[in-house]
Amino acid sequence: MANAGSIRDKEHLGESTRREVVRADGRDQRSWLVDAPICPLLKTHHIAHVGRMWASAPFEVVRAEASGTFALITLEGEGEILIDGEWRAVAQNEICLLPAFAPTGIRAKKGDVWHFAWVRYEEARETSPILSSNSPVIHQGIVQPLSHAIAGLAAEVQRQDCEPATLHHWVELIHGFVARAARPYQGDDRLWCVWQAVERDLTRDWALEGLAKIAHVSQEHLRRLAQQQLGRSPIQHITYLRMRRAVALLTSTGDKLEVIANVVGYDNPFTFSNAFKRWTGRRPSAYRDGRG
Incomplete structure (x- = not known):
């Protein structure tokens, strides 16, 4: 890392x-x-x-x-x-x-x-x-x-x-x-259904078992599918989707960081801030202000 x-x-x-x-x-x-x-x-x-x-x-x-x-x-x-x-x-x-x-x-x-x-x-x-x-x-x-x-x-x-x-x-x-x-994979609707479900409910505490049930595959098979089609593990992709939504909210709304953290699935704003920094290199407040 x-x-x-x-x-x-x-x-x-x-x-x-x-x-x-x-x-x-x-x-x-x-x-x-x-x-x-x-x-x-x-x-x-x-x-x-x-x-x-x-x-x-x-x-x-x-x-x-x-x-x-x-x-x-x-x-x-x-x-x-x-x-x-x-x-x-x-x-x-x-x-x-x-x-x-x-x-x-x-x-x-x-x-x-x-x-x-x-x-x-x-x-x-x-x-x-x-x-x-x-x-x-x-x-x-x-x-x-x-x-x-x-x-x-x-x-x-x-x-x-x-x-x-x-x-x-x-x-x-x-x-x-x-x-x-860059075209999203459309050949396997199982993964598409998984990410649609996740994006509809980013606040949920998603685990590999629940994701595999949505896709109707084993956990190991889901892991392989995600790696082959996205280059990420399923859990890594959930974090990506959360950070992507956070970036959109930071740049398009004036919502407080605590609110944004909750919207993207983090109960603790500090935990959210640390995760955001790992993925973007900056704290959410610095990202919103355009500071390095």
């Missing part, structure tokens, strides 16, 4: 890391972005930048509060992502979806070149993010199409005779891949 109090913005690419980036505009003046070609069409899907990276340790990028969904695919090697307050390994052909407005991070492992591609969105709190509560966090998939689309966009945008229609097609392919990867 990462120390929530120590989650701070960090950006260290390392001397041997190579990259290929396309950005939506020139506002971001960070050194690794400033020379990247610009494709304004990315803005049609609220994409800030896309790219491919060949990263080596000590490569590490951490955001205490990401301002948009971050989609990542591993093409070769293995790296790690910071999600739900923990560093987790991601291997070849895995698709990772990191949510907006939460601590996220990526880092390379020693002795390994991590080749990955990414799409970084820019999202506002008042709009619906590309991820839903039932979107998978990490799952296996066919990742080469996204890599090819990003490479195609990077090549086209640098051509002197680049054509807007061609750029449009590459951008649509990139966003379409992420949208499909």
